[in-house]
Amino acid sequence: MNCKNCNKALNNTQKFCDECGAKVIQNRLTPKVIAAQVNEQFISIDNRFFRTFIDLFKKPGTVIDSYITGTRKKYIDVLQYFAISLTLAGIQVFLMTTFFKEALVIDPEFMKTIESMPGQDKNPMADFDFSFFTKYQGLIYIIGVPLSAISSWLVYFFLGNRRYNFTEHLVLNLYYSAQIIIITAVLSILFLVLGLNYLILSSLIILPAFFYLGYVLKDVFKESHIETFAKFLLMMIIYAVIYMAVWIIIFIILAFTGTINI
Structure with missing residues (x-):
């Protein structure tokens, strides 16, 4: 018997390929087998995702350190974890733009207050359609990760803690961002289903997200509270x-190409 992924010869008793690590699948696909795989990958509380x-x-x-140092069996791969978070965010956006469009409507009284503020007639963003951020939410999340990685790498590099290189800072920020995206998406879906104000959630999640980032940095780099802060x-x-x-x-590029109107 050969591995279906790398074609290496295997023993009949092997459950995993010792060359590529792939699981040896011997059973034909049946509803029972698929249900077992779904349970193993996504539902079981003992799986790597949870x-x-x-x-x-x-x-x-x-x-984070386990992934960076090569111990990758216990926890889910960082890119896979980030992909799952983007999937949940996509589900959130689909629900908002399909079934809960009213969640994106800003309070008219609030808009009147903004429009009545001095200088709004000269504000280039006054007529900007902010649904752009919802439509391209996934892209915004993706862009944010390397930018935050650059920021953390620059700070720790120039202040003397060079334990992680830029790629390893990227891993740190991917795990952190995925965690925040998953929490935000799940809570947003819950808020939408319960008819609660989605914009309130968006405001409430910002401060805890900052605190959590500080907690992650403290736990990863093992520095004092003052240094971390x-x-x-x-x-x-x-x-x-x-x-x-x-x-x-x-925005300049999009406006120049006519993709958006500012």
Whole structure:
């Protein structure tokens, strides 16, 4: 018998290929087999997805460091975890744009207050359609990860903690971003189904997300609270500057090509 993935010769008793690590599938596909695979990958509380999700709260440094140092059987792969988070975010956007369009409507009184503020007639963003951010939410999440990785790498590199290179900072920020996206998407779907104000959730999730990032940095780099807080603030400043610069460039390009109207 040969491995169906890499064609290496296998013993009949092997459950995994010792060359590529793929699971040896001997049974034909049946509803029972598919149900078992779905349970193993997504439903079982003992699977790697739930273990990764829980441990990213309990001990994020262990999850991130395990992946970086090559221990990758216990926790789900970082790219797969991020892909799952984007899938959940896509489901959230689909529900909002299909069944819960009213969740995207901003309170008229609030809009009147904004429009009555001084200088709004000269504001280039006054007529901007902010549904753009919902439509391209997945792209916004993807763009944000390398920008936050650049920010954290620059801060820790120039302040002397060079334990992780840029790619490893990218892994850190992928795990962190995926965790926040999953929580936001699940809570958003719950809010939509229960008829609660989605915009309130969007506001409430911001502060805990910042606290969680500080907690992740503290657990990963094992520095004092003061050092972590100082580097966190500097990272946020650098991130804000880079993020704004990137989006200004994107908006200029989109406006120039006629993709959006500003």
